[in-house]
Amino acid sequence: MSLQTTTWQTVGPFFSIGFSWLYRNNLAGPGVSGERVEISGRILDGDSKPVPDGIVEIWQANSQGKYAHLDDPQEKAAESDFLGYGRVPTDDAGRFRFTTIKPGRVPGPDGKLQAPHLAVSVFTRGLLRRLITRIYFPDEPSNSEDFALGLVEAGRRETLIARKMDGRVDTLEWNIILQGLGETVFFDV
Amino acid sequence: MNKIPGYRRYIPGTQPPYLHPPYVSSMKRAPLQPLVVLPHTLSEITGPVFGPEIADVKACDLTRQHSGEPLGERIIVSGQVMDENSRPVAHTLVEIWQANAAGRYLHGIDQHNAPLDPNFTGCGHAVTDSDGRYRFVTIRPGEYPWGNHHNAWRPAHIHFSLFGPAFATRLVTQMYFQGDPLIPFDPIFNCTDNEKARSRLISQFDWETTIPSQALGYRFDIVLSGRESTPMETHVHGEKS
Numbered sequence: 221m222s223l224q225t226t227t228w229q230t231v232g233p234f235f236s237i238g239f240s241w242l243y244r245n246n247l248a249g250p251g252v253s254g255e256r257v258e259i260s261g262r263i264l265d266g267d268s269k270p271v272p273d274g275i276v277e278i279w280q281a282n283s284q285g286k287y288a289h290l291d292d293p294q295e296k297a298a299e300s301d302f303l304g305y306g307r308v309p310t311d312d313a314g315r316f317r318f319t320t321i322k323p324g325r326v327p328g329p330d331g332k333l334q335a336p337h338l339a340v341s342v343f344t345r346g347l348l349r350r351l352i353t354r355i356y357f358p359d360e361p362s363n364s365e366d367f368a369l370g371l372v373e374a375g376r377r378e379t380l381i382a383r384k385m386d387g388r389v390d391t392l393e394w395n396i397i398l399q400g401l402g403e404t405v406f407f408d409v
Numbered sequence: 410m411n412k413i414p415g416y417r418r419y420i421p422g423t424q425p426p427y428l429h430p431p432y433v434s435s436m437k438r439a440p441l442q443p444l445v446v447l448p449h450t451l452s453e454i455t456g457p458v459f460g461p462e463i464a465d466v467k468a469c470d471l472t473r474q475h476s477g478e479p480l481g482e483r484i485i486v487s488g489q490v491m492d493e494n495s496r497p498v499a500h501t502l503v504e505i506w507q508a509n510a511a512g513r514y515l516h517g518i519d520q521h522n523a524p525l526d527p528n529f530t531g532c533g534h535a536v537t538d539s540d541g542r543y544r545f546v547t548i549r550p551g552e553y554p555w556g557n558h559h560n561a562w563r564p565a566h567i568h569f570s571l572f573g574p575a576f577a578t579r580l581v582t583q584m585y586f587q588g589d590p591l592i593p594f595d596p597i598f599n600c601t602d603n604e605k606a607r608s609r610l611i612s613q614f615d616w617e618t619t620i621p622s623q624a625l626g627y628r629f630d631i632v633l634s635g636r637e638s639t640p641m642e643t644h645v646h647g648e649k650s
Contacts, residue, residue, distance in 0.1 A: 222493050223632045225417075227606045228424055229583040230432075230597060231568065234514040238506025238532045238568060241468075266437040273518075279456055279576045289455035291413070291575070305457035326451045339452045339576050346434030348425035348600050350579065352447075371445050398438045408418075408444035409453050409577050 228349030233273045235343065236309060247278065247306045247320035252299055254283025254321030259355065259382055259392045262314040263344065266399030270314025274344035276396070278306035278318065285324030285333075294327070322357060328367045335366035342396055351406045355394050356381045372405050379404045415449030416577040416634040417493055423606040431596035433557050449577060456576040459502045461536045469535040471507075471547040479529035481510025481548035483624040486584070486612065490541040490571065493635030497541030498578075503631075504534040504570040505545060512551030512565075521553050546624065552591055564591035564598065573633040584629045585611045 231239075248254065263271040281287045281304060286296040288303050304323075308316045320338070328334040335356055342351040356363055358381055363369055369377050379402065382392035397404045427439035447453070472479055486505075490498040508514045508531060511523040515530055531550075535543045550565050566583040573579065585592055592598055592611070601607050609632075618626030 222635070223491055223495055224423060224606065224609075225419060225493055225634050226580060226582055226609060226632045227601045227603075228581060229568075229600075229610070230434075231570075231581050232597075233518060234506065234508075234516045235568070237514060237516055237530070238504045238534075238570060241532070241534070242504075266441075269437075271438070277579075279452070281452075287451060287455040289458060291455055292451060293413070303457055328450045329448055334450065334452070337452070341576075341579060343581065344438055346432070346436075346438035348427060348429055348432065348435060348597070350581065351427075351440065368447055368450075371447065376442075399441055403440055403442050405442070406440050406444050407447040409447050409449065 230345060230348050231275070231343045233345040235275060239275060239307065239309070242307055243309065244306045245308045245318040247280070247302070247304065247318065249301055252282070252302045252321060254323075255390065256319060257322050257390050257392060258317065258319045259394055260315060260317035261393050261395040263310050263316070263342065263396045263398065264314060268400070270310070270312075271344050271398070272310055272312045272314055274310040274314065274316075274342065276308050276310075276316050277341040277343070278320065279339040280304045280320065281323040281326050283321050283324050285326045287326070325362060332365070332367065333362065334368065335360055335362040337366075337368070344398075351398070352409045353396070353404055353406050354380050358382060358384050358392070359389060368407075376405050413451065413454055414637045415454060416575060417637055419634075422602045425600035429596065429600045432600060453577045454575045456574065456578065457572060458500075458574065459536065459572070461500060463502065464534055464536045468533050469545050471529065471531065471533045471545065473546075474530055475528040477528040479509065479526050479548050481551075483546065484549050485544065485546055485618045485620065485624050485626040486567065486629060487542065487544035487618050487626065488629040488631060490537050490543065490631045490633065492573070492578075492633050496635070497537075497539070498573055498633055499537055499539045499541055501537050501541075501574070502534060502572050503537060503543045504532075505547075505567050506532045507547065507550040507567040508553055510548050510551050512553030523551070523553065544618075549586070552589075557596060562591050564589040564595050569629075569631065571631060571633060578633045580631070580633055582631070583610060586627065587611055587614055
């Protein structure tokens with residue numbers, strides 16, 4: 221007998237009361253291996269206005285492409301001090317910012333490796349359920365063979381790829397456009 | 410590597426659309442492009458798992474987080490977290506937040522002209538036990554007005570956030586109370602087409618968890634996405650013997 225999944229409801233405007241105890245804007249402490257990267261951006265609505273009551277959650281593999289999870293069957297070592305989870309709210313200007321390491325490649329369908337990416341959930345007042353998207357990395361040759369990017373029409377793929385700021389690969393900008401011109405690609409998961 | 414079973418997708422109509430004009434805030438925030446269907450990979454079937462050590466045991470009793478007791482009607486909110494395959498979701502993090510008994514949130518942008526309660530913050534969390542059960546002690550939240558339309562009032566509700574075993578199983582929802590006269594008029598409660606799906610957001614009064622002379626009990630069970638059945642591939646290709 222199968223049950224039916226509970227229906228989503230919006231986080232509303234007051235989610236910080238429940239969520240702030242678990243805010244994490246630095247996913248990788250000093251002992252964690254990998255290239256450090258700071259990613260920041262803004263959440264913008266259909267009028268290009270900043271969304272000050274939004275929150276972004278990150279889920280990612282470590283620098284070797286291993287998830288800190290029992291269902292990851294790869295024979296690679298997880299790092300005990302790296303969970304791969306982040307939770308960051310937006311400020312009054314709609315801006316969020318976090319620091320992490322660039323993840324390694326993880327397997328995708330047909331045994332092919334995916335390009336390095338972060339899985340992202342977006343919650344805001346006004347969103348009746350979360351939006352799901354991904355952050356990919358600039359100057360990453362494997363992006364061209366990534367299966368998920370391949371599902372997206374070519375003209376919209378760039379919404380999933382973070383941009384270097386001041387030419388630096390360790391300081392990236394990635395915006396979330398909820399609606400309209402330049403709308404970010406969101407996934408049905 | 411063997412194919413990994415993904416999680417089941419939502420049954421059409423049982424989840425809210427992004428654009429729901431009666432909920433005015435959705436108008437400028439709902440994406441207008443169709444979502445891109447993403448087959449589940451290792452990135453979606455894994456997710457953050459927080460062990461019991463993350464939970465402060467005091468966080469499940471919202472009435473004992475300050476020096477005095479909060480005002481309002483003390484209640485017990487408990488339930489079981491299951492997946493679609495009727496399996497309990499053990500050791501998963503449940504977070505809640507809510508308004509106080511007067512219908513006021515402890516939040517800078519809540520301008521409702523109702524008193525704050527120095528003895529009530531309105532947040533809690535707990536990790537489910539091995540049977541997927543959770544239990545909170547709190548106070549019944551008040552209804553409150555909001556700016557969605559003329560004379561708009563939210564029914565009493567408690568926000569719930571759950572992770573489950575995977576990125577794909579994340580859920581944020583709201584729990585309501587049986588018999589609340591505001592429910593039929595609430596655009597957020599009514600955002601989902603399927604009536605049965607909506608009705609499951611309403612907690613049930615529960616004698617079993619009611620404590621004599623102390624607190625009424627309300628039961629709110631939650632169902633997270635379940636695994637698809639294991640792919641039959643290995644069977645199809647057969648063993649050589």
